[in-house]
Amino acid sequence: MPPTPAAVESGDRSHSLIPVESVAQISTVLENTDPELDPHLAALARQAAADGVVLLRNDGSVLPFGTERPIAVFGRTQLDWFAVGYGSGGDVKVPYSWNLLAGLRDAGVAVDEGLAAAYTRWTTANRPPFDATWGRWPHHFPEMPLDDELVEAAASRSDTALVVIGRAAGEARDSVLEPGSWYLTDGELAMLDRVTAAFARTVVVLDTGNAIDLGWLDRYGDRIGGLLAAWQGGMEGGRAVAAVLAGEIPPSGRLTSTLARSYDDYPSAGNFGDPEVSVYAEDVFVGYRYFETFARDRVVFPFGFGLDYATLDVTVAATTTTVGDGGRVRFVVDVVNTGGVHAGRQTVQVYASSPDGALSQPARVLAAYRKTGLLAPGGRERVVIEIALDDLASFDDSGATGQRGAWVLEPGEFRFFVGADVRSARHEASVTVDALRVVRRVAEAAAVDPATPFRRMALARDADGSARVAWEDAPTATVSRRERILAQLPVEVPPTGDRGIRLDAVRRGTATLDDFLAQLSPEELALLARGDLTMNSALGTPGNAGVLGGVAASLREKGVPPITTTDGPSGIRLAAYASLLPSGTALASTWDPALVRDLAAAHGQELVRKGSDVLLSPGMNLHRDPLCGRNFEYFSEDPLVTGRMATAVVRGIQSRGVAACPKHFAANNQEASRTRNDSRVSERALRELYLRGFEHCVRDAAPLALMTSYNKVNGVWAHYHHDLVTTVLREEWGYRGCVITDWWMESATDPDFPALDDNAYRVRAQVDVLMPGGVKTDQGPQAVADDTILDSLARPDGITLAELQRGARNVLGLALALAPVVERRIGATR
Known part of the structure; x- marks a missing residue:
C-alpha cells in the first residue's frame, strides 16, 4: 500500500487576520491520539469492500479456493496493496490497512509460504519508489523478477496460482496510455507468461481504483480461469477480497462502468487530456449508452455485469x-x-x-x-x-x-x-x-x-x-445572462447596526434570521463569504481542510461558530487517526444503497467524534473516460447509480447531525490542467448525464453543502457559473444549502458586469464561500484576503448589499443546522 501520510503539521498562523485568543475552547485533543477505530464501522467497511468486488471470470472450478493444496500468490501488490487512490480523496492517517497476503491467511486460505517468503524478502529490500510530490505519485510499483526455478518449485507444491496486479491514480494524476498505468508492464506480462504456463489454474486479482486495459486477456485465453476486479476497498480491502476468494463472503458486485476491448473504443478517447479544452462530442452516448447502441462487439464486460458462485x-x-x-x-x-x-x-x-x-x-x-x-x-x-x-x-x-x-x-x-x-x-x-x-x-x-x-x-x-x-x-446559447441576473437581484434587508441579537436567538425562535442579518456590517458579510485564509486553520480541528463561518472575533461574539471542513470521500483527513473506507467505485459496485447508507452513518459518527462538521463527500462526477485520475472517488458512468449512491452517502452522514458536501459541480471529468480546462458540453448531455446525479441527490437527500468544480463549463469557471448554481441548482431544483468553491479559485472579471471581479463575481453567482479563503496567485495560494467584494460594493454597478446578505443567509443556515454538534464539541473542550 502507499505510505501512510504523516500527521499534518500545525499551520503557520503569522498571516492570519483572525484573532485566535479563544482557539483553545474549540480545538480538540485528538491529534496523534485515538488509534482505535469503531469496530462496527470497520465491519461495515469490510462488508462493503467485499460486496464491491466484481467477479468477472470463473471457470466453475477455480473459485472459491479450496483447502486441499496451498495457493501460490504472485505479484508484489499482494504486499504493497493499493488501499485507495491518491490525493484528498485518499490520504487518510489510518492506523492499519490489510494487504491481500495477510487477508488470505486471515481467511484461512493456505498460501505457499515459500513463495510468500520470497516476495516478503524482495519487497522489503526493494521498497517501492514513492515520489510524494503532489500529483507525482506512482501509478504502479515494479514487479519482482521471476526465474523458472522459483515458479517451478511453487508449481510443484500447488496447482493454483493467484496473480495480483495493482494500479493507482488520483487527484491531479490521470492514468496515462503507458505500461504501468493503462497497460501492463513487460514485467507483469512476463509474470503472467510464466505463471499461466506452469500452473493448471490461474486467478488474477486487479487491485485498482480505475479501469485498466484488458486486451491482454486474449493472449492467455482459458489459461486465466478466474478474474476479479477488486476496486480499492480501503483499510479492510485486502481482507475483504480474501474473504471473497475463500468463499466466506459470496461475490455480489456488479460493474458500474463498461470495460471495453481497447482505450480507443471509448467514445471520449479522442477528446480527453487536452490541457485547454475537453469537447464532450460523444454527447449522451457515454459508456454503455454508446456501446449498446453502436459498438456491442467492442465490449469485454458489459455495464452491470458480475458473476456469482451461486446460480x-x-x-x-x-x-x-x-x-x-x-x-x-x-x-x-x-x-x-x-x-x-x-x-x-x-x-x-x-x-x-x-x-x-x-x-x-x-x-x-x-x-x-x-x-x-x-x-x-x-x-x-x-x-x-x-x-x-x-x-x-x-x-x-x-x-x-x-x-x-x-x-x-x-x-x-x-x-x-x-x-x-x-x-x-x-x-x-x-x-x-x-x-x-x-x-x-x-x-x-x-x-x-x-x-x-x-x-x-x-x-x-x-x-x-x-x-x-x-x-x-450542438445547439448554442440564446439567452442574455445579464438580463436574467438583473431581473433576479434580491431585495436588501435594511441594515440596523448591532442590536445584540445572537445567532442562537434565531435557533430558539426569539429572532428571525433577517433580524440577525440586519446587524451585520458589509465587512462581516464579506468575511462570511470566505473561509479562514489557510488550510489547517487554527480555528478548527488540527489537520482540517479549512474553516468557514465564524472566522472573525466579531462574528464569533454574535454566536457564529467556526465550521470545520474535512476531506474526503474515503476517510476523514485530519491529524487524528481515522478510518480509510472503500473507494467510490467500490461502494457503487455493491449496488446496495442501504449498506452504503449504514456505512456513511457510521462514518458521520466518526466525523463527530473526530471533531469536524462538514465532510467533503461524496464525489459525484461520472466515469466519462477511463483515464480520469479521480474515477476511484466517483461512482459510475451512469447518473442513476451515481445519484442513488450519493443520496445514500448524504443521508447517512447527515443522520448524525453533520453535513455532507457533494462535489464537484459540475463536469469535472479530467484531472490534467483541471483548473484551466473548459468542458464544452451540450445542454442536453449536461442535464441528462452530468447534472442528473446531482439532481437526484439534491432533491432526495438535501445536502447541507455542495462544492463547485475547478474547471470551466462552456467557457465559465464553475465557481462563477450563475446558470449552474442559481438558475439550475437553486431555482430549478430548489436547493437551499451552502455552496462553496473547491480549494482556491481562478481570477476573472464578470464579462457582463465589469465592476465585479473575483469574489464579487462569485457571490453574484450564489457561490457563497471561497475556500479556504486566501488568494491564489502565480506564486501559488497565499494566506491573505483580497478586497474585491468591498471594492465592488463601493462601485455604482458593483455587487449589492442584498447579494452579500443572500450568501450570508446560506452560510448561517449551515451554521444553524450544525449548531447542536458544534455546541457539543465546543462544550466538551472547555
Whole structure:
C-alpha cells in the first residue's frame, strides 16, 4: 500500500487576520491520539469492500479456493496493496490497512509460504519508489523478477496460482496510455507468461481504483480461469477480497462502468487530456449508452455485469403498465437460488429504450434496480420495481421536437428489459405513448457558447435498421445572462447596526434570521463569504481542510461558530487517526444503497467524534473516460447509480447531525490542467448525464453543502457559473444549502458586469464561500484576503448589499443546522 501520510503539521498562523485568543475552547485533543477505530464501522467497511468486488471470470472450478493444496500468490501488490487512490480523496492517517497476503491467511486460505517468503524478502529490500510530490505519485510499483526455478518449485507444491496486479491514480494524476498505468508492464506480462504456463489454474486479482486495459486477456485465453476486479476497498480491502476468494463472503458486485476491448473504443478517447479544452462530442452516448447502441462487439464486460458462485435465476412474475399522465410500469420479479452449494445475492436491473424520434436515443438506459438479500441454496426473494414514465423523459435542447427547453416523452413504444446486466436483460414489457408529452419546462442554462461551437454524436439508421454514428451541430446559447441576473437581484434587508441579537436567538425562535442579518456590517458579510485564509486553520480541528463561518472575533461574539471542513470521500483527513473506507467505485459496485447508507452513518459518527462538521463527500462526477485520475472517488458512468449512491452517502452522514458536501459541480471529468480546462458540453448531455446525479441527490437527500468544480463549463469557471448554481441548482431544483468553491479559485472579471471581479463575481453567482479563503496567485495560494467584494460594493454597478446578505443567509443556515454538534464539541473542550 502507499505510505501512510504523516500527521499534518500545525499551520503557520503569522498571516492570519483572525484573532485566535479563544482557539483553545474549540480545538480538540485528538491529534496523534485515538488509534482505535469503531469496530462496527470497520465491519461495515469490510462488508462493503467485499460486496464491491466484481467477479468477472470463473471457470466453475477455480473459485472459491479450496483447502486441499496451498495457493501460490504472485505479484508484489499482494504486499504493497493499493488501499485507495491518491490525493484528498485518499490520504487518510489510518492506523492499519490489510494487504491481500495477510487477508488470505486471515481467511484461512493456505498460501505457499515459500513463495510468500520470497516476495516478503524482495519487497522489503526493494521498497517501492514513492515520489510524494503532489500529483507525482506512482501509478504502479515494479514487479519482482521471476526465474523458472522459483515458479517451478511453487508449481510443484500447488496447482493454483493467484496473480495480483495493482494500479493507482488520483487527484491531479490521470492514468496515462503507458505500461504501468493503462497497460501492463513487460514485467507483469512476463509474470503472467510464466505463471499461466506452469500452473493448471490461474486467478488474477486487479487491485485498482480505475479501469485498466484488458486486451491482454486474449493472449492467455482459458489459461486465466478466474478474474476479479477488486476496486480499492480501503483499510479492510485486502481482507475483504480474501474473504471473497475463500468463499466466506459470496461475490455480489456488479460493474458500474463498461470495460471495453481497447482505450480507443471509448467514445471520449479522442477528446480527453487536452490541457485547454475537453469537447464532450460523444454527447449522451457515454459508456454503455454508446456501446449498446453502436459498438456491442467492442465490449469485454458489459455495464452491470458480475458473476456469482451461486446460480441465481431471475424471472418476471408479473408486469403492470399504465399510460397517460402519471403513467408507470411495475415489475414483480422472482429471484431464486437454484444452486445447491453457495449462497448469493442478485441485482435485478431494469433498462428502458425510448422510441426513435426527433431526438437521438441510446439503445438502453438504466431505469431502476434492486438488490436482493442473501439467498441460501433453494432460497427465493420477490422484488417489486416501479418506474415512472416521466423519469424516462429526454431533454430537447435544440427544438427538434418543437419543445426546446423541455423534458419530453416522444410518441412511440417504450420498451423495458429486465435482467442481471445491460447486455443480458430481456424484453419484458412495452408502453406506447400516443402523442408527444411535455413533462416539464425549464429555463435554458449553461448552453454551449456560440463563440465555441462543436459537432456532437447523433444516431442514424441504415436501411436495415442498424444504428450508425451521425453528427450534428450542438445547439448554442440564446439567452442574455445579464438580463436574467438583473431581473433576479434580491431585495436588501435594511441594515440596523448591532442590536445584540445572537445567532442562537434565531435557533430558539426569539429572532428571525433577517433580524440577525440586519446587524451585520458589509465587512462581516464579506468575511462570511470566505473561509479562514489557510488550510489547517487554527480555528478548527488540527489537520482540517479549512474553516468557514465564524472566522472573525466579531462574528464569533454574535454566536457564529467556526465550521470545520474535512476531506474526503474515503476517510476523514485530519491529524487524528481515522478510518480509510472503500473507494467510490467500490461502494457503487455493491449496488446496495442501504449498506452504503449504514456505512456513511457510521462514518458521520466518526466525523463527530473526530471533531469536524462538514465532510467533503461524496464525489459525484461520472466515469466519462477511463483515464480520469479521480474515477476511484466517483461512482459510475451512469447518473442513476451515481445519484442513488450519493443520496445514500448524504443521508447517512447527515443522520448524525453533520453535513455532507457533494462535489464537484459540475463536469469535472479530467484531472490534467483541471483548473484551466473548459468542458464544452451540450445542454442536453449536461442535464441528462452530468447534472442528473446531482439532481437526484439534491432533491432526495438535501445536502447541507455542495462544492463547485475547478474547471470551466462552456467557457465559465464553475465557481462563477450563475446558470449552474442559481438558475439550475437553486431555482430549478430548489436547493437551499451552502455552496462553496473547491480549494482556491481562478481570477476573472464578470464579462457582463465589469465592476465585479473575483469574489464579487462569485457571490453574484450564489457561490457563497471561497475556500479556504486566501488568494491564489502565480506564486501559488497565499494566506491573505483580497478586497474585491468591498471594492465592488463601493462601485455604482458593483455587487449589492442584498447579494452579500443572500450568501450570508446560506452560510448561517449551515451554521444553524450544525449548531447542536458544534455546541457539543465546543462544550466538551472547555
